[in-house]
């Protein structure tokens with residue numbers, strides 16, 4: 001397994017000596033905190049869970065643990081070795097320090113994500129957590145004046161960012177998306193494939209460099225049920241506002257879900273139509289069955305409902321099945337690697353779908369990929385990074401995908417992906433109706 005030089009160097013030289021944790025007596029304003037630490041631009045991350053009860057911010061790089069192939073379990077092992085002998089000072093435990101990051105959709109080339117490795121995880125210099133209303137800050141091997149930083153954070157309010165305007169919006173390879181969809185449907189008619197999820201891209205160019213501050217502010221304004229995550233790597237920033245959890249483990253219980261099957265909210269009676277729609281129910285069932293199969297090595301107790309619920313977000317209804325299981329064997333990252341990609345993002349049969357996608361050569365990078373965190377207790381959460389974009393200078397590359405099955409109509413899928421760009425366009429302040 002080829003491992004980056006950088007990865008090996010960090011391992012041998014960078015063991016953590018001291019973790020210091022302080023309680024914070026104020027609620028986190030994520031945008032303002034990111035603004036306060038603007039000197040660390042390129043080395044920050046944010047993760048906010050679906051019900052906003054958990055917020056995680058990382059500042060600076062203590063270590064970047066990467067591999068040039070998908071191997072998160074190996075990286076988690078190295079994280080444990082790095083933290084193992086650290087002295088801990090505070091009211092909690094070193095188990096609160098989290099390894100944050102993810103791995104790309106697949107091992108294929110993804111030129112829009114040149115700043116990210118295939119497996120890309122970070123141990124920050126400063127980590128800020130808010131969990132169920134209680135906030136704390138962790139310093140990893142830091143000699144700076146910590147009380148002064150805490151005090152400054154308490155009083156800091158976000159700076160003013162100059163307005164930015166869109167210059168152009170350009171569909172990338174839309175014709176290729178359509179021809180791949182037709183090709184997939186023909187293969188399905190020959191029973192060579194059951195489902196594949198295809199994606200397309202839109203490149204947005206703005207007048208000036210894109211600042212993340214207004215994007216975070218915009219994302220926080222909107223109270224819909226979705227995660228928010230951001231990871232910077234040098235000149236690039238990846239952002240997702242996904243409704244989709246891949247897997248979480250807490251107190252020995254594994255939580256996952258199937259989200260597949262979509263109807264735009266502008267359609268009359270959309271909710272009921274979606275619940276009755278054969279094509280969408282079929283797309284959804286493929287995901288549920290595949291998740292059950294992939295979980296089998298880790299559990300013998302799975303709980304789920306027989307028919308899907310509706311998940312509502314700003315622009316759509318999705319078919320949604322929550323799935324819970326007792327984790328009897330293996331850990332969070334093993335389950336993450338095994339589930340990814342579910343047929344909500346890959347397809348079915350998995351192998352045939354991944355071969356199709358390798359040929360389609362969409363260069364997904366972190367789009368549709370698992371992103372999240374794990375701690376030393378092996379607890380944490382990974383999300384599926386859809387409704388996402390990668391930003392560099394004054395451009396943002398947006399990604400949107402949809403499930404193709406035998407009965408798909410290509411123009412409807414183009415329309416569905418069109419709406420799926422909206423959450424990112426809204427975050428960028430782009431009003432398409434203007």
Ligand SMILES: C=C(O[C@@H]1C=C(C(=O)O)C=C[C@H]1O)C(=O)O
Nearest residue numbers: 259261262344386400401402403
């Ligand atoms: C692939 C995306 O979404 C996925 C595909 C869906 C579908 O085909 O119905 C629904 C939700 C997601 O699982 C995306 O938003 O980019």
